[in-house]
Structure formats: C-alpha cells, structure tokens
Amino acid sequence: QKEVEQDPGPLSVPEGAIVSLNCTYSNSAFQYFMWYRQYSRKGPELLMYTYSSGNKEDGRFTAQVDKSSKYISLFIRDSQPSDSATYLCATTSNDYKLSFGAGTTVTVRA
Amino acid sequence: EAEVAQSPRYKITEKSQAVAFWCDPISGHATLYWYRQILGQGPELLVQFQDESVVDDSQLPKDRFSAERLKGVDSTLKIQPAELGDSAMYLCASSLRGTLQETQYFGPGTRLLVL
Numbered sequence: 001q002k003e004v005e006q007d008p009g010p011l012s013v014p015e016g017a018i019v020s021l022n023c024t025y026s027n028s029a030f031q032y033f034m035w036y037r038q039y040s041r042k043g044p045e046l047l048m049y050t051y052s053s054g055n056k057e058d059g060r061f062t063a064q065v066d067k068s069s070k071y072i073s074l075f076i077r078d079s080q081p082s083d084s085a086t087y088l089c090a091t092t093s094n095d096y097k098l099s100f101g102a103g104t105t106v107t108v109r110a
Numbered sequence: 111e112a113e114v115a116q117s118p119r120y121k122i123t124e125k126s127q128a129v130a131f132w133c134d135p136i137s138g139h140a141t142l143y144w145y146r147q148i149l150g151q152g153p154e155l156l157v158q159f160q161d162e163s164v165v166d167d168s169q170l171p172k173d174r175f176s177a178e179r180l181k182g183v184d185s186t187l188k189i190q191p192a193e194l195g196d197s198a199m200y201l202c203a204s205s206l207r208g209t210l211q212e213t214q215y216f217g218p219g220t221r222l223l224v225l
Contacts, residue, residue: 004152006152008150032210032211041218041219041221042218042219043114043201043203043216043217043218043219044153044201044216045215045216046213046214046215049211049213051211088152088153090152092210094210096208096209096210097155097158097166098153098155098214099152100152100153100154101152102150102151102152103150103151103152
C-alpha cells in the first residue's frame with residue numbers, strides 16, 4: 001500500500017466551477033502537507049503548504065487537512081482554463097523526505 | 111527569476127546503453143534532489159545531496175544508477191545499462207538548506223525513453 005493515495009482522475013469541469021481534490025495518507029508521523037501543480041512537460045511547483053489540521057486559504061485556493069482521518073483536500077474556486085494541470089499532494093514527517101500522491105489531472109473547459 | 115536547469119529535456123536510448131542527465135540548481139542552494147516520476151505516478155526520491163555529500167540514496171538502484179555532485183553545485187545522474195523499466199521523467203529539485211519548511215524548486219525534467 002502506498003503511503004499517500006490520490007485519485008488520478010481525470011477530472012473535467014466547466015470554467016467557474018469548484019474543483020475538489022483529495023488525498024489520504026497512512027503514516028501518522030506525517031505533519032507537513034503540500035499541494036504541487038504540474039503543467040504538462042514541466043516540473044512540479046509548490047502551490048500550498050500547511051502544517052496541522054485546519055484550513056489555509058490563498059486566493060482561489062483552499063487547502064484543508066484533517067489529521068484525525070488522515071485526509072487532505074484542495075479546493076479551487078472559480079476555476080479557470082489556466083488551472084488545467086496535474087495536482088499532486090505531498091506530505092512529510094521530520095525526515096524531510098516528501099511522499100507524493102499519484103496526481104490528479106484536471107481540465108477546466110472554457 | 112532563478113530556475114533549476116536540466117538537460118537534455120528529452121532522451122531516447124536503447125536498452126543496455128548508458129545515459130547521463132545534468133542538473134544545475136538555483137544558485138546558493140545547498141540541497142539537491144533527484145526524483146524519478148513514472149507516467150501516472152508521483153515523483154519518488156532517488157538521491158539527496160547536501161552540498162557534495164549524499165544524505166539519502168536509499169531508493170537509488172545502485173547496481174545501475176550513480177549520482178555525483180563533485181563541487182557541491184551542479185550534479186549528474188547516470189544510468190548504465192539502461193533498462194526498459196527506466197523510461198520515466200527524471201526531475202531535479204533544489205532547496206536552500208533542505209529544512210522542513212523550505213520549498214523544493216523543481217526543474218523541467220528529462221524525459222527518458224528506453225527502447
């Protein structure tokens with residue numbers, strides 16, 4: 001079993017819709033949670049970084065962590081065609097080694 | 111804006127051949143990472159350097175893969191001999207000191223196809 005499970009999708013939504021992405025993890029030692037965005041033929045770029053349970057908001061993006069259920073979410077409000085990419089969740093414990101989910105491919109239709 | 115540079119961007123090789131990938135991290139970044147990303151999966155760490163020293167190569171298939179960062183700046187990842195299962199994207203990333211709250215900045219990757 002992988003340490004981080006992520007539904008690969010693909011997910012296709014109309015412009016303006018809310019995109020909801022989710023991951024689950026198995027290791028209780030994971031304390032730091034990240035979302036990366038990866039455009040086609042590019043490397044991943046950090047989108048959101050959270051520590052501890054709760055919500056973190058940055059513009060149209062909201063990251064949510066529920067440590068009790070080991071569940072990580074990313075919400076994109078008012079989605080735009082430029083949001084079309086693969087979104088990767090990642091997490092780490094104190095050893096700094098990132099464990100990534102498989103990524104969810106999102107297409108926002110104009 | 112400073113970026114991580116990688117070359118080549120694409121590489122096609124035949125199995126049993128040797129291949130090498132190069133990475134130039136963001137200037138001043140002490141920590142350098144090599145990841146392998148198989149199509150449809152997330153990146154997996156192969157090796158981590160702190161300056162010129164390897165701090166983690168537990169997932170590096172050492173019978174065929176080698177990595178070096180001789181002067182603590184740029185780095186080379188080599189595969190010899192390449193196998194069909196090595197087809198993947200090889201990503202290089204760097205961070206300032208490798209601490210928990212630092213961002214890892216990824217390069218564009220080298221896409222390897224082994225025939």
